[in-house]
Amino acid sequence: MPQEKSVEDRPVLGVRARARVELTRAIVETARRHLAQDGPANLSLRAVARELGMVSSAVYRYVPSRDDLLTLLIIEAYDALGAAAEKAEAKVPRTDLDGRFVAVGRAVRTWAIEHPHEYALIYGSPVPGYAAPQDTIAPATRVPAILIGVLADAVAAGVYDPAAAPEVPAAVRRSLGPVRAAIPDVVPDDLVVRGIMAWSTLLGLVSMEQFGQFHNVLAEAASQREAFFTEALRRTSAVTTRTPAPRP
Amino acid sequence: MPQEKSVEDRPVLGVRARARVELTRAIVETARRHLAQDGPANLSLRAVARELGMVSSAVYRYVPSRDDLLTLLIIEAYDALGAAAEKAEAKVPRTDLDGRFVAVGRAVRTWAIEHPHEYALIYGSPVPGYAAPQDTIAPATRVPAILIGVLADAVAAGVYDPAAAPEVPAAVRRSLGPVRAAIPDVVPDDLVVRGIMAWSTLLGLVSMEQFGQFHNVLAEAASQREAFFTEALRRTSAVTTRTPAPRP
DNA sequence: CCGAAACAAGAGCACTGCTCTCTACGGAGA
DNA sequence: TCTCCGTAGAGAGCAGTGCTCTTGTTTCGG
Numbered sequence: 001m002p003q004e005k006s007v008e009d010r011p012v013l014g015v016r017a018r019a020r021v022e023l024t025r026a027i028v029e030t031a032r033r034h035l036a037q038d039g040p041a042n043l044s045l046r047a048v049a050r051e052l053g054m055v056s057s058a059v060y061r062y063v064p065s066r067d068d069l070l071t072l073l074i075i076e077a078y079d080a081l082g083a084a085a086e087k088a089e090a091k092v093p094r095t096d097l098d099g100r101f102v103a104v105g106r107a108v109r110t111w112a113i114e115h116p117h118e119y120a121l122i123y124g125s126p127v128p129g130y131a132a133p134q135d136t137i138a139p140a141t142r143v144p145a146i147l148i149g150v151l152a153d154a155v156a157a158g159v160y161d162p163a164a165a166p167e168v169p170a171a172v173r174r175s176l177g178p179v180r181a182a183i184p185d186v187v188p189d190d191l192v193v194r195g196i197m198a199w200s201t202l203l204g205l206v207s208m209e210q211f212g213q214f215h216n217v218l219a220e221a222a223s224q225r226e227a228f229f230t231e232a233l234r235r236t237s238a239v240t241t242r243t244p245a246p247r248p
Numbered sequence: 249m250p251q252e253k254s255v256e257d258r259p260v261l262g263v264r265a266r267a268r269v270e271l272t273r274a275i276v277e278t279a280r281r282h283l284a285q286d287g288p289a290n291l292s293l294r295a296v297a298r299e300l301g302m303v304s305s306a307v308y309r310y311v312p313s314r315d316d317l318l319t320l321l322i323i324e325a326y327d328a329l330g331a332a333a334e335k336a337e338a339k340v341p342r343t344d345l346d347g348r349f350v351a352v353g354r355a356v357r358t359w360a361i362e363h364p365h366e367y368a369l370i371y372g373s374p375v376p377g378y379a380a381p382q383d384t385i386a387p388a389t390r391v392p393a394i395l396i397g398v399l400a401d402a403v404a405a406g407v408y409d410p411a412a413a414p415e416v417p418a419a420v421r422r423s424l425g426p427v428r429a430a431i432p433d434v435v436p437d438d439l440v441v442r443g444i445m446a447w448s449t450l451l452g453l454v455s456m457e458q459f460g461q462f463h464n465v466l467a468e469a470a471s472q473r474e475a476f477f478t479e480a481l482r483r484t485s486a487v488t489t490r491t492p493a494p495r496p
Numbered sequence: 497c498c499g500a501a502a503c504a505a506g507a508g509c510a511c512t513g514c515t516c517t518c519t520a521c522g523g524a525g526a
Numbered sequence: 527t528c529t530c531c532g533t534a535g536a537g538a539g540c541a542g543t544g545c546t547c548t549t550g551t552t553t554c555g556g
Contacts, residue, residue: 016553041289044544045543055506056545057545058504066544125369126459127289175475179464193479197449200449203455203461204448204450204455211372217426219424221423225423228423228444262522263522268534302535305516305536308514309533309534
């Protein structure tokens with residue numbers, strides 16, 4: 001998008017530039033509504049154009065392709081989910097580490113229930129080409145960043161004693177290379193592994209519920225689903241941010 | 249499919265009936281190949297028909313719709329995955345409970361890596377209408393059934409002492425209603441919850457890797473991915489099939 | 497002020513799922 | 527054995543999709 005640079009340069013935007021940002025916003029917004037209603041697979045560029053009263057070819061002036069539009073929606077979804085999780089976690093006292101983890105998990109689940117198609121878009125099978133564009137990885141880290149904060153605070157508060165942390169096998173330590181760059185050094189590898197496992201459990205639970213894997217497994221009533229989920233989150237937290245018992 | 253009944257009745261199949269089962273098999277088979285190559289979203293009935301040298305409308309004599317064809321492929325995928333997991337688990341000595349769980353987990357992951365689109369079809373965001381047809385739920389239980397066997401053997405072998413099992417909250421116990429029907433009574437609710445969590449962790453790990461959520465988190469090298477995964481599975485098993493320490 | 501760039505509109509291409517009509521043929525009853 | 531009847535295949539066609547190209551029109555900057 002070479003236009004954006006010239007747009008950024010001009011302090012006062014001309015008629016054309018204003019119309020461009022406005023229309024781009026309108027396109028993404030109606031696309032988001034269509035996505036929420038019909039799901040990623042049924043998102044139609046032509047339908048979006050129709051609702052905006054323009055012809056389909058005109059949309060291509062603003063969005064390079066359908067996949068790029070989906071990428072924009074992916075970014076929006078990651079951001080919305082991240083905001084919801086941050087808001088929920090911020091309400092819990094800093095010292096209540098389990099409460100913070102559970103709050104994040106419940107926020108993710110609640111957001112997924114309220115935005116099933118958006119959730120499927122970001123955590124389901126990727127619809128566009130497999131390679132996730134560079135723009136999506138930053139917003140995708142928002143929720144994990146909260147969990148990293150909890151891990152770091154567990155060490156800081158002494159709930160997890162790094163001195164008692166067991167060494168992880170060398171191959172496992174090497175596998176953690178990329179994520180180590182985003183985690184404070186005080187968090188030992190053992191706790192990093194636990195954190196990734198906790199995050200996987202959380203997403204696994206939400207995805208399985210969202211994608212229907214809990215049919216004929218858990219009761220359908222919302223209150224019981226909620227009870228099970230909260231229990232699972234509490235147990236997950238209990239095996240994550242705790243000083244490990246020395247094992248023979 | 250009212251024809252099937254008459255087909256079952258006749259001991260010797262006529263030319264028409266033979267051709268029907270043959271062609272149906274051919275359609276599903278080529279569809280499976282197309283699915284493996286291009287993914288569920290790009291599966292085209294017309295392309296399948298083209299490859300079989302028939303016109304698209306003829307396929308509708310055998311498959312009611314594209315979604316029904318996908319449902320058939322879903323059933324096949326569940327069965328193939330279940331077979332792979334069963335085979336891997338059968339090789340482990342019955343007494344090695346952790347080994348059996350890890351074997352199942354590794355088998356699921358290996359199968360997912362070898363059949364990414366099939367995996368996405370069954371454990372990713374559902375492509376057809378949300379309601380999973382009745383025919384799919386039976387094959388879907390194949391892998392979980394193996395894990396249930398491990399849980400039951402943990403109780404039988406005394407590795408998990410049901411006498412020491414803590415009571416789960418009443419709402420959680422009620423949420424387990426459906427799945428209890430498929431689990432021996434000797435397995436206490438506490439262990440059922442652990443089992444569902446372990447299964448969620450396993451699927452969460454595989455899905456996150458498969459859907460690209462581990463980019464910039466774990467190293468890309470296959471050996472390191474494998475090492476991390478095995479470690480995670482071992483840890484998951486270790487917190488599942490063990491007599492719980494009494495907590496204050 | 498004028499040329500270049502951006503824009504909207506429309507036609508068109510190749511493709512999809514699915515329906516309908518028409519013709520040919522296999523199989524079972526009279 | 528012959529005669530229907532239901533099934534099979536072929537083709538045309540409909541409505542929809544993503545995307546491209548051409549043709550005018552409007553806006554902006556030198």
